[in-house]
Amino acid sequence: MNTTRLLPAALCVLAVAGTPALAQDDPKATEQWTPVPPVVTPGTPAGQPPSDAVRLFDGHDLSAWEASRDGSPARWKVHDGVLTVDKATGNIQTRRRFRNYQLHLEWQVPKNVTGEGQARGNSGVFLASTGPGDEGYEIQIMDSYDNPTYVNGQAGSVYKQSAPLANAMRPPGQWQTYDIVWTAPVFAADGTLVSPAYVTLFHNGVLVQNHTRLTGETRYIGKPSYTPYTDAPIKLQAHGDPSPPISFRDIWVRPLD
Secondary structure, three states: OOOOOOOOHHHOOOEEOOEEOOOOOOHHHHOOOOOOOOOOOOOOOOOOOOOOOEEEEOOOOOOOEEEOOOOOEOOOEEEOOEEEOOOOOOOEEEOOOEOOEEEEEEEEOOOOOOOOHHHOOOEEEEEEEOOOOOOEEEEEEOOOOOOOOOHHHOOOOEOOOEOOOOOOOOOOOOEEEEEEEEEOOEEOOOOOEEEOOEEEEEEOOEEEEEEEEOOOEOOOOOOOEOOOOOOEOOEEOOOOOOOOOOEEEEEEEEEOO
């Protein structure tokens, strides 16, 4: 009489679709070989855009931007490799539309800044611009160096929603850096919210928003709420406060979908 010896299941080698399965105590069982991630060459020197980045402002022109209010050419001031807000011409936004992305931008409050609170070097980056005015999802930009204001309105905040985890401001006259990861909200065909927006923000290399869940679009008055959209431009704000305007440089984005 023939006997069949049964090996422990963990030591069996099975065939699935013609490919031998590995025993669960084999280290190869947990190795993943595909799909192979694309090669992205980091910027050189550090801080420069990586090889797959889309340059939004490289110090030369505003060809990637338009006026938010009517889609006409953006008319902020380009000089000495930087972009300075022109409050008279209003907000500007990217001609290209985005969903999920990594964004890098640098901004500077002028050394001769005046005013206090929200009237001191105020601007903002709207991670998804859903209208011609100040509609969308805003990360606050302003001088928060020794300048008290409400904490969900200082630099690094999700404006009127989430205060930053730290105040990482450098003094006026020095360049500030934002590195942002934006996860766009998802809506069903009937406009209902399927998943909310999230944002992660490093201010001058310091984590100030850690996968923060947004409760809707920015509202100056009232509670945030969601308006369905699919993709949207990135917008920079020309705030109407009387302080001298701020400047930007080295703006690039990596689409993540």
